[in-house]
Amino acid sequence: MNDLADLVDRSLSAAARDEFTSRVDAQAAFLRDVIERGELDADGLAIGLELEVYAVGDEGRLAPIPDGVFGACNKELGLHNAELNTDPDPFTTEGVQAQAEALQDQWRGARAAAADAGLDLVLDSMWTVPPAEGSEPYLAALDDCDGVAVPSNMRPDPRYAAIDRDCVGHAGGEITFDVPGATVTFPSILFESLATSIQPHVQVPTAEAFPAYYNTAIRTLGPVLALGTNSPLLPPDLYDDPDPETLLVETHHELRIAAFEQSVNHTEHRKVRVPADIETATDVVDGVVADDLVAPFLSEWLDDDRTGAVEPGTEPAFADNVPELDHKRSTYWRWLRAVAGGDPVDGVTDDRSLRIEYRPVPTQPSIRDIVSFQCLVGGLVHGLVTGDHPITDLPWADAERAFYEAVEDGFDGDLVWYTADCERTTDPAVVYDEVFEYARRGLADLGIDEATVSRYLAPLETRWAARTAPSDWKLDRVRAELDAGADLDEAIREMQAAYVRQSRAHDTFADWL
Numbered sequence: 001m002n003d004l005a006d007l008v009d010r011s012l013s014a015a016a017r018d019e020f021t022s023r024v025d026a027q028a029a030f031l032r033d034v035i036e037r038g039e040l041d042a043d044g045l046a047i048g049l050e051l052e053v054y055a056v057g058d059e060g061r062l063a064p065i066p067d068g069v070f071g072a073c074n075k076e077l078g079l080h081n082a083e084l085n086t087d088p089d090p091f092t093t094e095g096v097q098a099q100a101e102a103l104q105d106q107w108r109g110a111r112a113a114a115a116d117a118g119l120d121l122v123l124d125s126m127w128t129v130p131p132a133e134g135s136e137p138y139l140a141a142l143d144d145c146d147g148v149a150v151p152s153n154m155r156p157d158p159r160y161a162a163i164d165r166d167c168v169g170h171a172g173g174e175i176t177f178d179v180p181g182a183t184v185t186f187p188s189i190l191f192e193s194l195a196t197s198i199q200p201h202v203q204v205p206t207a208e209a210f211p212a213y214y215n216t217a218i219r220t221l222g223p224v225l226a227l228g229t230n231s232p233l234l235p236p237d238l239y240d241d242p243d244p245e246t247l248l249v250e251t252h253h254e255l256r257i258a259a260f261e262q263s264v265n266h267t268e269h270r271k272v273r274v275p276a277d278i279e280t281a282t283d284v285v286d287g288v289v290a291d292d293l294v295a296p297f298l299s300e301w302l303d304d305d306r307t308g309a310v311e312p313g314t315e316p317a318f319a320d321n322v323p324e325l326d327h328k329r330s331t332y333w334r335w336l337r338a339v340a341g342g343d344p345v346d347g348v349t350d351d352r353s354l355r356i357e358y359r360p361v362p363t364q365p366s367i368r369d370i371v372s373f374q375c376l377v378g379g380l381v382h383g384l385v386t387g388d389h390p391i392t393d394l395p396w397a398d399a400e401r402a403f404y405e406a407v408e409d410g411f412d413g414d415l416v417w418y419t420a421d422c423e424r425t426t427d428p429a430v431v432y433d434e435v436f437e438y439a440r441r442g443l444a445d446l447g448i449d450e451a452t453v454s455r456y457l458a459p460l461e462t463r464w465a466a467r468t469a470p471s472d473w474k475l476d477r478v479r480a481e482l483d484a485g486a487d488l489d490e491a492i493r494e495m496q497a498a499y500v501r502q503s504r505a506h507d508t509f510a511d512w513l
Contacts, residue, residue: 007161055114075155097452154188202377217358224360229472231471232474365509369459375443
């Protein structure tokens with residue numbers, strides 16, 4: 001048996017579950033103690049970012065990325081996926097600039113490496129031009145790996161394979177993806193790789209302050225997502241021959257949410273959802289411990305030389321104290337989650353910190369747009385907390401509802417909000433007045449200069465003024481192609497080609513409007 005099949009079998013064994021659970025419990029006790037003793041506190045806020053993209057080849061068709069490209073970026077779930085990451089920087093004017101420059105440099109390097117392989121990378125939230133064999137055959141293909149079914153176009157990582165087999169097992173052997181206009185059954189979770197996203201990370205200064213930041217961030221999910229919706233359409237060969245006009249009215253503005261939730265929500269409790277509020281920072285540890293277990297991995301499996309021993313007189317890296325707990329956190333797929341540990345940030349912290357990973361925002365059309373959301377998320381949450389805004393008085397259920405309203409209807413959804421005057425509202429003008437006011441307040445409180453604030457928030461304010469997120473642009477473009485006589489397949493392909501051209505030609509989506 002090869003290593004991948006062996007590791008998948010080990011992961012799905014009862015013995016592994018028992019040992020993994022025991023280690024998670026012990027590591028959780030360690031982490032709770034570290035948090036309570038203030039060892040994850042920092043001297044200020046810091047920011048970082050993850051960015052997912054996909055590759056295309058001839059005629060804009062989805063294409064796998066050869067290994068040689070990954071010196072310039074990182075691997076992700078699908079063979080066509082790649083990820084870029086920034087190291088954290090202080091949340092200051094200089095830090096924001098450093099994040100933008102680092103991301104831009106990585107993007108140029110990754111595109112250059114892809115070009116050498118005859119490919120291009122796309123800043124988009126969902127691919128819609130199928131690979132040559134078609135979308136369903138590509139996403140459904142399986143290989144037999146010593147008795148373990150492995151998706152042919154999934155990255156051959158044993159952890160991915162184990163997660164896939166565990167989720168498919170919980171789903172009864174196959175998974176149905178059901179959205180307006182399409183109902184497709186797959187033998188794996190790989191249809192999740194239809195979509196890509198960005199994840200801003202915001203390091204919170206103290207464990208004492210963490211619940212306020214976390215609970216506030218939950219209330220921002222709907223309005224922030226509505227500004228960025230970018231996946232309203234599937235590859236046309238996945239549709240069940242819907243009426244095009246009806247589809248454009250009924251489709252969700254952010255199909256990425258359904259793709260992720262429906263791919264893995266098959267355990268007793270939904271693993272992908274809006275998280276519950278917390279009362280103390282250690283509640284985030286308890287949440288991971290209590291979460292349904294999927295594909296446990298013991299730390300030594302991925303490095304046979306690793307014993308967990310530490311040389312006398314030396315301090316282990318923080319992650320070495322919680323490897324199984326960290327693995328379980330990586331499958332704690334809430335739309336907002338906490339991350340303990342991390343990298344040192346000059347003037348802010350050593351390698352121990354507590355941060356929020358903000359997960360619902362889709363990949364945006366330009367690097368500047370992506371940094372704009374990084375600034376919006378960090379500035380808004382910080383501004384609401386430090387400005388003593390009563391947003392956390394908004395019931396959690398209303399915040400959850402606002403999120404799914406944004407998923408389905410974008411700006412037209414009921415984006416429930418609680419105002420600075422302690423009034424519940426669904427008036428989007430009131431909501432966004434406060435969103436941008438408090439985002440600017442938060443950035444100013446951090447000492448970020450006005451030029452930087454305007455550079456990154458103004459393009460998002462333009463979206464709101466035009467009531468146009470990328471999903472709106474895509475739907476309008478498809479509608480125009482249909483009106484000109486195209487069928488749905490042609491209209492989606494023409495829209496996608498225009499999107500890619502605009503993305504490459506402009507510094508920000510606001511320039512398209």
